[in-house]
Amino acid sequence: MTSTNKLLLEAKGITKYFGTITALENVNLKVHEGECLGVVGDNGAGKSTLMKVLSGLYKPSAGALFFEGKEQVLDSPKDSQNLGLEMVYQDLALAGNLPIGENIFLGREPTKNIGFLKFLDFKKIQEMTSAHLEKLKINVKSADQKVEELSGGQRQAVAIARSTAFNAKVVIMDEPTAALAIKEVGKVLDLINKLKSTGVGVIVISHRMDDIFTVCDRVMALFQGTNFAESQLDKTSRDEVIGWIMGKK
Amino acid sequence: MKSLVGLWEKNKMDDKEKKQDSLYVKLIPYFEKYGILLLLVIMILVMHILQPDVFLSWRNVTNVFKQISWQSMLALGVFMVIVTAGIDLSVGSIMMLSLMILAIVAKAGAPWFVVVLVPLFAGFLCGLINGLGITLLRMPHPFIMTLGTLYIFRGTGNLISGGTPISGFTDEVRYLGHGRIDLTWLGLEKSQYLPVSLVLIAVVYFVFWVFLNHSRTGKWIYAIGGNPSAARASGINVNKILIIVYSLCGFLSGIGALILAGRTDSGYPNAGLQSELDAIAACIIGGASFFGGRGTVLGVFAGVMIMGILRNGLNLMDVSSFWQQVLIGSIIVLAVYVDVLRRDFGTRK
Numbered sequence: 001m002t003s004t005n006k007l008l009l010e011a012k013g014i015t016k017y018f019g020t021i022t023a024l025e026n027v028n029l030k031v032h033e034g035e036c037l038g039v040v041g042d043n044g045a046g047k048s049t050l051m052k053v054l055s056g057l058y059k060p061s062a063g064a065l066f067f068e069g070k071e072q073v074l075d076s077p078k079d080s081q082n083l084g085l086e087m088v089y090q091d092l093a094l095a096g097n098l099p100i101g102e103n104i105f106l107g108r109e110p111t112k113n114i115g116f117l118k119f120l121d122f123k124k125i126q127e128m129t130s131a132h133l134e135k136l137k138i139n140v141k142s143a144d145q146k147v148e149e150l151s152g153g154q155r156q157a158v159a160i161a162r163s164t165a166f167n168a169k170v171v172i173m174d175e176p177t178a179a180l181a182i183k184e185v186g187k188v189l190d191l192i193n194k195l196k197s198t199g200v201g202v203i204v205i206s207h208r209m210d211d212i213f214t215v216c217d218r219v220m221a222l223f224q225g226t227n228f229a230e231s232q233l234d235k236t237s238r239d240e241v242i243g244w245i246m247g248k249k
Numbered sequence: 250m251k252s253l254v255g256l257w258e259k260n261k262m263d264d265k266e267k268k269q270d271s272l273y274v275k276l277i278p279y280f281e282k283y284g285i286l287l288l289l290v291i292m293i294l295v296m297h298i299l300q301p302d303v304f305l306s307w308r309n310v311t312n313v314f315k316q317i318s319w320q321s322m323l324a325l326g327v328f329m330v331i332v333t334a335g336i337d338l339s340v341g342s343i344m345m346l347s348l349m350i351l352a353i354v355a356k357a358g359a360p361w362f363v364v365v366l367v368p369l370f371a372g373f374l375c376g377l378i379n380g381l382g383i384t385l386l387r388m389p390h391p392f393i394m395t396l397g398t399l400y401i402f403r404g405t406g407n408l409i410s411g412g413t414p415i416s417g418f419t420d421e422v423r424y425l426g427h428g429r430i431d432l433t434w435l436g437l438e439k440s441q442y443l444p445v446s447l448v449l450i451a452v453v454y455f456v457f458w459v460f461l462n463h464s465r466t467g468k469w470i471y472a473i474g475g476n477p478s479a480a481r482a483s484g485i486n487v488n489k490i491l492i493i494v495y496s497l498c499g500f501l502s503g504i505g506a507l508i509l510a511g512r513t514d515s516g517y518p519n520a521g522l523q524s525e526l527d528a529i530a531a532c533i534i535g536g537a538s539f540f541g542g543r544g545t546v547l548g549v550f551a552g553v554m555i556m557g558i559l560r561n562g563l564n565l566m567d568v569s570s571f572w573q574q575v576l577i578g579s580i581i582v583l584a585v586y587v588d589v590l591r592r593d594f595g596t597r598k
Binding site: 057077078081087089093094095096097098102103106107108109111117118119120166 | 343459463464468469471472474475476479480481482483484485486505518542
């Protein structure tokens, strides 16, 4: 399916140095419409760095990013958001002191004008949040609940809801199931499959082979900051992928 | 069978939810929001009982508001900074420098509207320097940058004035700090006037309440305090917001200078000495968290009032100012301890 669908995101020759440390060297990556790419690798293999480059949080030292065929230079996460790329961070990137709704719309709050002044439209935030949570079948008491009052699973759900609230074309998830109870893992994986069916390209970084083999169409492995191996999911096996993570082919 | 177990589990969870919704838990958010006002009301009642003739008299109440007028501006500025998990130690010095510049410009014979605008602009500029230093120079903590400017601004203020007081301003310049709004048309006596500074406090606090709670920038200030990396990942320009916050803090210190100029009719070298600590204390008493993201404008106002009433009440009762220091210190520790206890109940660990 991947070769026929439209190419959404392509990274070519991404290299990233932190001082004298080479975090990524000449890494390539592609995601198509409705496709889920699994990215695996050991700790320090460069997965998180690569994702931060894709989202515009880090600037690559060399290499280029292409969204829907056009080269783009990202100065901040705002630029990648505007292009339709959303990121669900491992550390959740939620502000615990703010309510669910305000977290989902953080940085993109709907406003209403009174005279020449712009005020937050709390009613709209509440309505849009409720509708969106309903659509994703995420259960919380109310959209006004503060995030710090939620369980780990609920927080992850809010983080994913946040990433999909603005018609994202590509969603990157960093260890989306790492902090979840088993019951909630299934829900998140369902959610990923749902996103795929709507044409969203998904990149999942995960250590859990169950996750990779449940939702992904293709898997690529990073090893010490380089492309190590890549395959269609149906042409590989768990053992082989685990081998790649440890640097064995 | 499986569905039965599921149902049973669900019922168990519903029961748990219900238990959590008990009256006590429902009251916590209100206590969190308005608890400090309760403390304020209790203090007012106690002072009224101790000093029934004087404390709630028109003269004394307006006195309290006149006394807290410039401190309330510094506290509001420092509060915004504390919400971002920062600190501004330089507000007292910013106020002193703004006051000295005002005095020099006034002595030079500038028209009154220039004299009035100059301290606001000077305060804003000082705050901008703080903000730029913290973000562009990448100071490890705002404490260091503002500790530096605490000395720099006060030193500059002494340099330009020669370290001597400069007195004598026109009525227009003194209006905000010294002006009176006559209420005789309401059938009140001539002595029962409204201080302009009280109206100013109300207006400024309302404007900043709206700004912090109903504007995007205000919401982002809270978000930065709650989780700066979340704010950054949401595409918020954290450095820009921080520069805005420190600049506004300086601007408010400039308003403080203008009020103080009106009250004292002079620019003097010791103006605002240690007032940064009073401002921080008022924020802490008012429920702002040093870790950022928590606190309300109403709370800061209550914190300023509590310190003002405490000083005023103890003065009325002829208690030594040394005891005032001990009491204010004790209230800070107590207020934060109450906050620690509240958080133990309030949030998940």
